[in-house]
Amino acid sequence: GESVGLHLPTLSVQEGDNSIINCAYSNSASDYFIWYKQESGKGPQFIIDIRSNMDKRQGQRVTVLLNKTVKHLSLQIAATQPGDSAVYFCAENENGGSQGNLIFGKGTKLSVKP
Amino acid sequence: ETGVTQTPRHLVMGMTNKKSLKCEQHLGHNAMYWYKQSAKKPLELMFVYNFKEQTENNSVPSRFSPECPNSSHLFLHLHTLQPEDSALYLCASSQVGRGNTEAFFGQGTRLTVV
Numbered sequence: 001g002e003s004v005g006l007h008l009p010t011l012s013v014q015e016g017d018n019s020i021i022n023c024a025y026s027n028s029a030s031d032y033f034i035w036y037k038q039e040s041g042k043g044p045q046f047i048i049d050i051r052s053n054m055d056k057r058q059g060q061r062v063t064v065l066l067n068k069t070v071k072h073l074s075l076q077i078a079a080t081q082p083g084d085s086a087v088y089f090c091a092e093n094e095n096g097g098s099q100g101n102l103i104f105g106k107g108t109k110l111s112v113k114p
Numbered sequence: 115e116t117g118v119t120q121t122p123r124h125l126v127m128g129m130t131n132k133k134s135l136k137c138e139q140h141l142g143h144n145a146m147y148w149y150k151q152s153a154k155k156p157l158e159l160m161f162v163y164n165f166k167e168q169t170e171n172n173s174v175p176s177r178f179s180p181e182c183p184n185s186s187h188l189f190l191h192l193h194t195l196q197p198e199d200s201a202l203y204l205c206a207s208s209q210v211g212r213g214n215t216e217a218f219f220g221q222g223t224r225l226t227v228v
Contacts (some may be wrong), residue, residue, distance in 0.1 A: 043219030
């Protein structure tokens with residue numbers, strides 16, 4: 001069925017190192033992907049998005065990579081900081097996002113060690 | 115501050131009570147959503163409203179009743195809930211029909227059914 005899932009439930013990194021969070025999706029019709037960050041006690045916060053006509057997009061300290069061949073999405077965080085500690089979700093949408101409905105993965109908890 | 119406000123932040127209710135969750139968005143978006151977030155589960159899409167019309171109901175039990183009086187407000191009426199309904203209920207909004215359709219989330223209502 002259609003699903004979005006994450007390879008690793010937890011990730012621990014040293015402050016200053018780069019972090020890579022992975023996500024697999026199964027719906028080949030999905031053409032819009034988003035990464036969200038959720039801190040304890042807060043709602044998910046938008047980080048970065050990418051459409052299927054791209055394979056890479058960069059933001060401030062974050063990069064999202066999309067491999068449509070293997071239906072894989074990743075989020076790279078450069079120079080990880082303690083404030084990056086949170087749960088990260090990938091989400092997918094089809095129809096170019098025209099319906100707005102997002103299907104979320106299970107989430108990966110990122111812990112940053114000082 | 116995401117522009118999406120949910121009240122109350124916390125709610126404890128008995129199984130025979132009736133309560134309502136409220137969401138308001140100040141972003142001028144045309145679509146609003148209710149999501150349920152349980153421990154160790156992906157965010158589950160419950161209801162979708164586009165231009166105040168309900169366009170999706172993901173097999174949600176009738177003890178959850180949404181209401182969207184205008185494009186800025188969304189309610190979730192709760193009646194005779196079960197303990198397994200205890201979760202974080204998140205409201206989101208987005209602009210559909212245009213380029214970027216990331217959803218903006220509120221802080222959520224932490225619901226406990228006793």
